[in-house]
Amino acid sequence: MNNGEIVCTGLVKTYNVGQPNEFKALRGLDLTLSEGECASIIGPSGSGKSTLLNLMSCLDTPTEGEVYIEGIDINSLNGFEKARLRREKLGFIFQQFNLIRGMTSYENIELPMRFKGLPPKERKKRVTELLDLFGLEGKERNKPTELSGGEQQRVAIARALANNPKIILADEPTGNLDTKTGEKIMDLLLRLNQEEKKTLVIVTHDQRIAQQTCKVVEIQDGRIK
Numbered sequence: 001m002n003n004g005e006i007v008c009t010g011l012v013k014t015y016n017v018g019q020p021n022e023f024k025a026l027r028g029l030d031l032t033l034s035e036g037e038c039a040s041i042i043g044p045s046g047s048g049k050s051t052l053l054n055l056m057s058c059l060d061t062p063t064e065g066e067v068y069i070e071g072i073d074i075n076s077l078n079g080f081e082k083a084r085l086r087r088e089k090l091g092f093i094f095q096q097f098n099l100i101r102g103m104t105s106y107e108n109i110e111l112p113m114r115f116k117g118l119p120p121k122e123r124k125k126r127v128t129e130l131l132d133l134f135g136l137e138g139k140e141r142n143k144p145t146e147l148s149g150g151e152q153q154r155v156a157i158a159r160a161l162a163n164n165p166k167i168i169l170a171d172e173p174t175g176n177l178d179t180k181t182g183e184k185i186m187d188l189l190l191r192l193n194q195e196e197k198k199t200l201v202i203v204t205h206d207q208r209i210a211q212q213t214c215k216v217v218e219i220q221d222g223r224i225k
């Protein structure tokens with residue numbers, strides 16, 4: 001089964017449908033990302049990059065058009081099936097990290113595995129493995145406010161990878177980091193693409209980041225340029 005493939009066809013996203021301030025953020029967008037592909041999505045502020053990523057993430061539904069994840073039309077899924085697909089196939093990374101404030105690094109990374117219903121022993125093994133992989137040993141008990149930006153983003157990436165998804169979707173993952181820390185985070189993401197053949201989609205403003213990906217998708221006014 002087309003592992004890690006994402007196909008978008010004729011995507012239209014209209015916000016505030018029928019209202020005077022109706023706005024078409026996507027105006028008919030087609031995009032195919034194959035298994036193991038590494039793509040960046042670039043374009044001016046407001047061009048529809050996050051909108052597109054949210055549709056690919058099943059966080060939002062298109063006004064028209066379809067998104068297929070591994071051949072499955074995500075619109076055909078019910079809420080329960082969608083949640084499972086998100087939990088098991090997709091990993092998300094956000095510019096603002098979006099960690100849960102009241103939880104430690106350990107608990108944040110463990111959370112998707114709890115939702116999946118993995119037994120405690122297996123969860124512990126995987127969290128330990130991820131803490132180690134991302135150089136977060138000694139930080140497992142820290143809450144997000146007790147971590148640096150780069151550390152928070154590493155926890156967020158570890159959390160995104162907890163259930164070993166085939167697809168990683170990242171919206172400005174280095175936007176809140178200094179150049180050097182941002183480079184380290186990019187190296188990590190690119191390694192996951194190269195070594196584990198995960199499909200990687202990165203929204204970025206940064207030309208230097210876009211240059212590191214195999215495919216650059218440029219969006220302007222809700223369409224591919």
Ligand SMILES: Nc1ncnc2c1ncn2[C@@H]1O[C@H](COP(=O)(O)OP(=O)(O)OP(=O)(O)O)[C@@H](O)[C@H]1O
Binds near residue numbers: 016045
């Ligand atoms: N919930 C919403 N309701 C109304 N309009 C919205 C909503 N979300 C986004 N928009 C509009 O849709 C357009 C695309 O937004 P989007 O967030 O996709 O842009 P972007 O390319 O990610 O920009 P940036 O680089 O600034 O993050 C913008 O003009 C925005 O104002």
Ligand SMILES: [Mg+2]
Binds near residue numbers: 051171
């Ligand atoms: Mg955005």
